[in-house]
Amino acid sequence: MPRPVDARDKQLIEAPCREVLLGAISPMDDAARERARSTFDSNELAAFLHDGEDKLQRREELVKLLSSQPWGDKTHRYFLTREQEYVGGLKAMVGMWQQMRQGRLSLEDGIAMRSLAYFPGGLELHIGMFIPTLLSQGTPEQQAKWLPMSNRLQIIGTYAQTELGHGTFVRGLQTVAVYDEASREFVVHTPSLEAHKWWPGGLGKTATHVILMARLFAQGRDYGPHAFVVQIRDMATHLPLPGITVGDIGPKMGFNSVDNGYLAFDHVRIPRDAMLMRFSQVTEEGRYVPPPPDNQKASYATMVYVRATIVRDSGDFLSRAVTIATRYTAVRRQTASKLGEPELQARQLPPLLLPACWPVLDYDNVQQTLLPLLARAYSLVFMGRSMMDMYNSFDAARSRGDFGVLPELHALSSGLKALCTDITAAGIEACRRQCGGHGYMLASGLPTLFNSYVQNCTWEGDNSVMYLQAARYLVKNVLAAQAGKPITGSAKYLSSAAQQADAKCGVSTADDWRSPAHQLAALTRVAAQLAAQATQVLARAGGGRVAFDGEPWNNSTVDLIRAARAHVALYLHQNFVDCVEAAASQRALGAAASGVLRELMQLHGVVLLLEASSDLLEGGYCSGRQAGMLREQQRALVRSLRPNAISLADSFAYPDYQLNSALGRKDGNVYQALLDSARISPLNATHEGPAWKEVLEPLLSPAVRSRL
């Protein structure tokens, strides 16, 4: 509370205040100074990354649109209760959906808005799974019946597959749908606690319908999981229908605006045509008609698509975190007291002897953390684009009935899903810690980013399972190569692995490690070496025979995962190199920007090689001296890239609205932003706070009385 201050007080503290503020630098000035150091134009790189300035322009317009909507305003986003988050996320999704349906916005706009608003809601699976499944597995009649109402949000659906006790293992699903020839209906039932459906987004409080994956029984036979459309709530009252138990599963580490739910059936009858019958059918008499073999591959393709989108999003999330951390560490001035001495001793030193106060980004350990993360973010962004391109060209081929690339695409998308989400989850947390204590505040934007992202490591196939998918493909290729069969695609290098086994690293100076050729040769060697190692371990576990499941496989997963990681890491770097080469050959960027991008790519390779150095050394490919040069080169590249750190972050072109981070503000006015966000915290709604009457006053009043 402000008050009149008399002149004597003012005058008394004037000189001391001048003294303590001596040499204080405003974070805005630091931000400006940082940008002035840059050697390239971040707008040029931003336009390149976003396919043109018009796209960036469009994003600005969408930000205006969103922030003008009540459901798009982020001012209070970090203060919401679970209930407020749920309602708010639903409003935001409905708002965006209606904007699109009303034709004001393209699908591309919608996707952009979703990422800008970053407020997932109860419609996620309605849009992402319910409608697509109707389109892919519904008969024309079923689509005609359900799609129009779905598109108008007159029914809201979700996708109910996972059960409390059954995740990855879909064959283990216990929910049954038993065909009753007499009534020509299915009876759906949940036979056990573990069979409760669990996790479907939007199921808890929002969905009126589900696509239910249940074990189909007809004429006494089990035909395994099939899809059924089941109404679960009364359309007029939203109450669960008879025989249905449904609810929200409770709060999670993040994503609490989505009402993930549970669901159980007690002998619920549904009509025969509730089964999605495009590919497999049950006739009125109860005869099962199996799906055509290609349907098999189609279900594959869906998984590949989802994993590809996770790969695409990983770069998006890591680049947000690294933008925040780079901007804040560039303006955060922090000098440790004379190192190793207790902070308080400082008082002995007269102020004029203070050591220079640096932005923390100038400390060796901070820049050697953040610049590698910038390199990784760029690498993931490029990988995400290539992954989607791969999927789309597969999709085109597939429409011609060509499923040839599917096995490799499935292995790559699985392995990359795991590697990219591991890198991003760890990277976000590393960025948060580089922001010191303030990174712990929600207002920094980083805790929410981490807590909402980290599910990607266990969701849609746990990462260990994903690596093992890639490992299986890899081991098959190792065996094929050993049998002298020709290897194509991403594992091609295995064909020559045997001959290369005693090759040595050709690096003789630290600068040699900048060369993509040297980098890729070393990463290839590690991948081949670990693939061979894993195959040996697997064969040993199988008593000389290579088995792809059961005890031998389960006892070898550590080596298999290591091999898969090395394989996709090589692929990830190769892709970065290819993208940079392509940009250069197409003159897509000016000399300055493409030079910086090349250095970033070189740093990316060095970072991956440092992670692999024990394998490089153990296999005898590198000498200790050569391995040491990797560290030397990392330092050199980081030093050389340091002046461009902030422009590399700016090139991701995240509007302040999207980052919603007090520390990640482009203008550097971070401390004002923190204070502003604190002022509106609900706990500050009253000066006394929510505990005064009930808890504090009874305790403190004796002290008051004692003073009377």
Added chain:
Amino acid sequence: MPRPVDARDKQLIEAPCREVLLGAISPMDDAARERARSTFDSNELAAFLHDGEDKLQRREELVKLLSSQPWGDKTHRYFLTREQEYVGGLKAMVGMWQQMRQGRLSLEDGIAMRSLAYFPGGLELHIGMFIPTLLSQGTPEQQAKWLPMSNRLQIIGTYAQTELGHGTFVRGLQTVAVYDEASREFVVHTPSLEAHKWWPGGLGKTATHVILMARLFAQGRDYGPHAFVVQIRDMATHLPLPGITVGDIGPKMGFNSVDNGYLAFDHVRIPRDAMLMRFSQVTEEGRYVPPPPDNQKASYATMVYVRATIVRDSGDFLSRAVTIATRYTAVRRQTASKLGEPELQARQLPPLLLPACWPVLDYDNVQQTLLPLLARAYSLVFMGRSMMDMYNSFDAARSRGDFGVLPELHALSSGLKALCTDITAAGIEACRRQCGGHGYMLASGLPTLFNSYVQNCTWEGDNSVMYLQAARYLVKNVLAAQAGKPITGSAKYLSSAAQQADAKCGVSTADDWRSPAHQLAALTRVAAQLAAQATQVLARAGGGRVAFDGEPWNNSTVDLIRAARAHVALYLHQNFVDCVEAAASQRALGAAASGVLRELMQLHGVVLLLEASSDLLEGGYCSGRQAGMLREQQRALVRSLRPNAISLADSFAYPDYQLNSALGRKDGNVYQALLDSARISPLNATHEGPAWKEVLEPLLSPAVRSRL
């Protein structure tokens, strides 16, 4: 909603349900089976870890006491709003404090209850900093004035040092306290935005008083930060006093039951005796009397104590997480579909051909994640006890005026604070991921554990700064050793480092890596090698001269941190070895338990060596073959320890009440616990949910009408 089910339905689904439940195993049976496999008595090890069965007994009594208190009930802990968390945490702390003040409980009981209830509140710094600072820095008169009311909670204090723009760098504090000879008062003022006090726990809405760290100015001179007792709120109304701006800083990643606050002063006058004058004084005329030199060391000692307690707590938190993950993975049966094939293809296989369904703890990658974490948790628990013993013996010596061990204790406590918190933060998240998707639910207990723990990596000195404190001590010893001076204590190995530089690893079989002698020799070699390397880098950066701050130091922090890590890692393992040897020689444990403990210690060494393998190889100490044997030995030790995994977790003896985890329940009834916790989620208070009237009904009603 249940309903009558007719007999035909029942009969129709009977056979299918029997078929899908074929071979289903209850998690409780799994939990029992796991315990039956154990080769030692977890009660024996638990009693050893907790200093006797009476202590364990006492904990059970405290659990009964806590769960019988309204403020101790945890049923709804994961559903609280920020306001509810704040009030609840405060009530819990007040409740525990009153129990103790009323003499029903010892201090030891209080500490135990704090950990059992695990609900920090607005009194944290009143008890942890305000009262201790009054005791250590207040004059007898000041203590007589403030302590009795503090102990009766008739005033509540906190400790306000950190400012929005000034954390580690205490000399940079800008809040001023200027002495006014005329009125014999201090004028306290906040001269800038960055000078706002920020972070003090309990400041936001609870504290009536603060111990304020402000730059003392007297007779125009700056004497640096000093401590003042300042009342900030009116005792009768709890409103901020004139000239005071105070509030909560807003929500954080965790710890939201604590009201961390901000604080600013506008020319606030406080009496001269508000300055804590035990060591330094300002006379009525405004003459500054400096503190005695030893006061210096005393302030050191306080920091050492706080870091020691963080080291102690790290093992506590990691062991909670690993208990939850070990128990859940032991009962979680999950079979991936035939690896590498899309899950849906499974439908092709008849049920009887299902591969055996294993508890995930039987998968190589899961057990090779969790058993090393069990080893680390034990190592941290032993380190924490030794750390506190070290501090206490220092404290005894200090009371005799002997500060001899302080420099080493300061370096060790700093380095270990960083290493132990890094290990624990990463370990908790690794445990969470081993629980698959369910680990993402708050009901698992793991997200809250991670989010509330991870601040320890940036709090009380950012870990990078902590490592650098240890590095400084290390480099000084390297220089001393090079100058032929005798080295004692934890860095003793440096004295012989030069001679050892070309020694080679003596391991010839994988089993050799079990020997503590081989393990410690290798870890010592790495520590010496990295210390020498860092010193070289530092000297090169200083143009041949070793400087301990400024540009050369700041440009070398990556190598300095690596060296510090290796030094404390060696110390950590040496301590584990010493504790196991001591337990054996004192026959503190039976043969079975101490054998298992020894294997766990061996695994711990192997884990640390695998992390260091690139250094072992780069330095030429190990051959590739010897490095490969480390992986072989890790697998062997993990396999051998596997049957005791659950008993090793049980030996930490965490009551279900303390873990508050649906997945970590000792009885294994995890799925029932998840469902029970979901049912009471506030979002399930109504069937329609909070969005029905406002958002959903308007959307869905057209569908209803269309059916009329």
